[in-house]
Amino acid sequence: MLLDIDTHSGVPIYRQVIDQITQQIMAGQVEAGEQLPSVRDLAARLKVNPMTISKAYSFLEAGNLVERQRGVGLFVAKIGPGEAEQTKAEILQDLLRKAAVTAVQLEIDPDEAVRLFRELYEHYDSRRRSKL
Amino acid sequence: MLLDIDTHSGVPIYRQVIDQITQQIMAGQVEAGEQLPSVRDLAARLKVNPMTISKAYSFLEAGNLVERQRGVGLFVAKIGPGEAEQTKAEILQDLLRKAAVTAVQLEIDPDEAVRLFRELYEHYDSRRRSKL
DNA sequence: TATACTGTATTAGGTAAGTAATACAGTATG
DNA sequence: CATACTGTATTACTTACCTAATACAGTATA
Numbered sequence: 001m002l003l004d005i006d007t008h009s010g011v012p013i014y015r016q017v018i019d020q021i022t023q024q025i026m027a028g029q030v031e032a033g034e035q036l037p038s039v040r041d042l043a044a045r046l047k048v049n050p051m052t053i054s055k056a057y058s059f060l061e062a063g064n065l066v067e068r069q070r071g072v073g074l075f076v077a078k079i080g081p082g083e084a085e086q087t088k089a090e091i092l093q094d095l096l097r098k099a100a101v102t103a104v105q106l107e108i109d110p111d112e113a114v115r116l117f118r119e120l121y122e123h124y125d126s127r128r129r130s131k132l
Numbered sequence: 133m134l135l136d137i138d139t140h141s142g143v144p145i146y147r148q149v150i151d152q153i154t155q156q157i158m159a160g161q162v163e164a165g166e167q168l169p170s171v172r173d174l175a176a177r178l179k180v181n182p183m184t185i186s187k188a189y190s191f192l193e194a195g196n197l198v199e200r201q202r203g204v205g206l207f208v209a210k211i212g213p214g215e216a217e218q219t220k221a222e223i224l225q226d227l228l229r230k231a232a233v234t235a236v237q238l239e240i241d242p243d244e245a246v247r248l249f250r251e252l253y254e255h256y257d258s259r260r261r262s263k264l
Numbered sequence: 265t266a267t268a269c270t271g272t273a274t275t276a277g278g279t280a281a282g283t284a285a286t287a288c289a290g291t292a293t294g
Numbered sequence: 295c296a297t298a299c300t301g302t303a304t305t306a307c308t309t310a311c312c313t314a315a316t317a318c319a320g321t322a323t324a
Contacts, residue, residue: 010143012281027237038300049283054301071290071300088238092245093252094141095234099227100252101136104260105152106161106220110253113224117249120225120232121242128236144311170270181313186271203270203320 001030001037005046013048017056019091025065025076026088036066036074133162133169134260137178145180149188157197157208159220164210168198171206 003020005013024030036042039057043050057074060066065087067077079087103113135152137145156162168174171189175182189206192198199209211217235245 010147012142014281015142023234023237039302040300050301051284051303052282055281057301068301069291070302071292073291073300088240089248092231092235092238092240093248095227095231096245096249096252097138099224099231100249101134101256102155102227103224103253104256105134105136105156106159106223108220108224110250110257113228113253114246114250116221116225117228117232118242118246120228121235121245124229124233124236125242146311171272172270182271183273183314184312187311189271200271201321202272203322205270205321 001042003042003046005048013046013052014056014059017042017046017053018059021056021060022063022065022087023091025079026084026091030076032076032078034076036076038073134256135174135178136256137180145178145184146188146191149174149178149185150191153188153192154195154197155223157211158217159223160217161220162208164208166208168206168208 001021001024003017005016007013009016011019021030021036030036036057037045039050039053043053046053057066057068061068061074064077064083065079066074068074099113099117103110133153133156135149137148139145141148143151153168162168168189169177171182171185175185178185189198189200193200193206197209197211198206200206231245231249235242
């Protein structure tokens with residue numbers, strides 16, 4: 001599992017871990033039942049304290065995205081389709097909110113912004129399809 | 133000047149203020165010599181402590197983006213020609229690219245994604261207009 | 265001069281994040 | 295059983311962020 005922590009972004013490390021694992025689960029990059037790296041393993045890889053990772057994992061567990069077994073490890077949970085849909089929408093909304101605020105701040109025409117977004121969607125969608 | 137503070141993002145408030153003002157200056161949305169809102173004014177608007185805004189303004193001053201005059205206020209500085217400017221379209225594209233990639237990865241319907249973006253735009257746009 | 269604004273400084277306090285160190289409890293394997 | 299892993303708990307500490315309150319100094323206007 002590849003995680004990237006940007007220590008200059010101002011976002012707490014544990015938040016970045018949560019967000020990235022959440023996204024990977026939602027994108028189907030990891031399957032239900034799959035084991036995530038151990039607290040110590042991931043902490044060593046990311047060069048942070050194990051308790052920081054444990055904190056992130058606790059939040060993921062509280063959000064029912066993973067199941068933790070003491071002595072064994074952490075496993076991706078089965079996500080109900082309704083829950084997955086809601087989580088996906090929340091992830092996208094956060095990104096689009098940032099874009100929308102910026103578009104408004106910079107006084108970019110809404111139709112222009114929407115057109116650009118749709119074009120980008122189609123661009124990356126066709127790239128994804130060409131991989132199937 | 134419209135600023136939006138997302139208290140759930142984990143990014144410190146002063147960082148968000150810095151980043152958004154920086155972005156607007158670099159995009160040419162505000163001109164050299166233009167006055168920014170006072171510390172107290174912006175703090176009241178964003179419902180934060182004035183010292184938090186003062187901290188952000190200090191960083192902007194340290195980065196030579198603004199000039200502060202005690203008793204008068206804060207003014208956008210002349211930016212040297214060497215400073216790399218991004219166009220508004222480039223800025224927005226970077227953000228929308230991330231959203232588009234994510235929407236594709238999460239297999240979110242394009243019309244749904246576009247509808248969400250437009251709603252968010254209109255939401256923040258109506259906030260901006262209500263301040264004019 | 266008084267008033268209302270402007271930014272700045274200071275003190276004190278609370279919360280959050282991250283860390284180090286240590287130890288415990290549980291699991292799996294040889 | 296010993297070992298090596300697993301997650302968890304705890305204590306203590308530092309740094310960062312944010313706040314409230316207060317006051318000072320500077321500027322602009324009536």
